[in-house]
Amino acid sequence: MADVVTMATRDAYGKALVELAEKRQDFVVLDADLAAATKTGMFKKAHPEMFYDCGIAEGNMVSVAAGIAATGKLVFASSFAMFVSGRAFEQVRNSIGYPHLNVKIGATHAGISVGEDGATHQCCEDIALMRTIPGMTIINPADAVEARLAVFAAAEFDGPVYMRFGRLAVPVVFDENYKFEIGKGALLKEGTDVTVVATGLMVKEAMEAYELLKNEGISARIINIATIKPIDRDIIIKAAKETGAIVTAEEHSVIGGLGSAVSEVVTEECPVPVIKVGVKDTFGMSGPANELLDIFGLRAKDIAEAAKKAIKAKK
Numbered sequence: 001m002a003d004v005v006t007m008a009t010r011d012a013y014g015k016a017l018v019e020l021a022e023k024r025q026d027f028v029v030l031d032a033d034l035a036a037a038t039k040t041g042m043f044k045k046a047h048p049e050m051f052y053d054c055g056i057a058e059g060n061m062v063s064v065a066a067g068i069a070a071t072g073k074l075v076f077a078s079s080f081a082m083f084v085s086g087r088a089f090e091q092v093r094n095s096i097g098y099p100h101l102n103v104k105i106g107a108t109h110a111g112i113s114v115g116e117d118g119a120t121h122q123c124c125e126d127i128a129l130m131r132t133i134p135g136m137t138i139i140n141p142a143d144a145v146e147a148r149l150a151v152f153a154a155a156e157f158d159g160p161v162y163m164r165f166g167r168l169a170v171p172v173v174f175d176e177n178y179k180f181e182i183g184k185g186a187l188l189k190e191g192t193d194v195t196v197v198a199t200g201l202m203v204k205e206a207m208e209a210y211e212l213l214k215n216e217g218i219s220a221r222i223i224n225i226a227t228i229k230p231i232d233r234d235i236i237i238k239a240a241k242e243t244g245a246i247v248t249a250e251e252h253s254v255i256g257g258l259g260s261a262v263s264e265v266v267t268e269e270c271p272v273p274v275i276k277v278g279v280k281d282t283f284g285m286s287g288p289a290n291e292l293l294d295i296f297g298l299r300a301k302d303i304a305e306a307a308k309k310a311i312k313a314k315k
Contacts, residue, residue, distance in 0.1 A: 010166060029051050033053060038109075066099070081126045085126035107164050111124060115287065122283075138227065139163045143172045167289070170201045185235040193307075205298065209301070220307055223235060243272075247274075247307050253279050273310050273314050274310070
């Protein structure tokens, strides 16, 4: 059996920025004194003339990014998800979102899987916050392959983009033939009884849940939603109509994230039961990342149990 390849999406982010600079030089990368952690340090080493450290001042970094973008340059601004979406929310909203500037926010260390850093750094509210900003595009890659492609797609996209990356090394789900497109979901497994819509590291868990359900004679459809805003309404509506029940899976609060986005589409277009697997209305805690995923119910078995509940709810 081949070894499972794992890589943190934050690593893929740093490598993609270096690769991007080999194709174009019309951009700069900003960081808030966390280059080693966000992996923009790779870019700093390769292209120091295109890199600026703004210090421990995320609001200021976002304002600097807005100013540079206003001159016509593409800007990548990076920090931990908790700081760039939370501490700098006002600047992101007013200085980047309102004028619809071409700034790409690289937000690392998102979710419970930040691990030992604890509740203050485990940002499970960032998607909810960014979803409220008009015109903000949100991308939450499932693995290193999708993260790399997301960086390239964001660079070509006109307007603000929030890219969410993780600290934990996660299994690579996709191969080199995978195609990523902003605003489009990906059908990974076909099924007729229930649909699991997953994002980020929960995509791998959803794939494992597929096998668990299959062993019980349940046919599950698995969909990867990397672009949470704008969400692929067509793939969700089709799934709702054809399977009649949906489970959402995300390493984020069940309030305001993927589950909320899917529920909004379903209630408007094709009402069916929707059960959310994610972080409940609670803060995180310090501990090993993989243990925390178990504690907070973010595993394949939890998705499988939710799927069975969703199927019962539609009868």
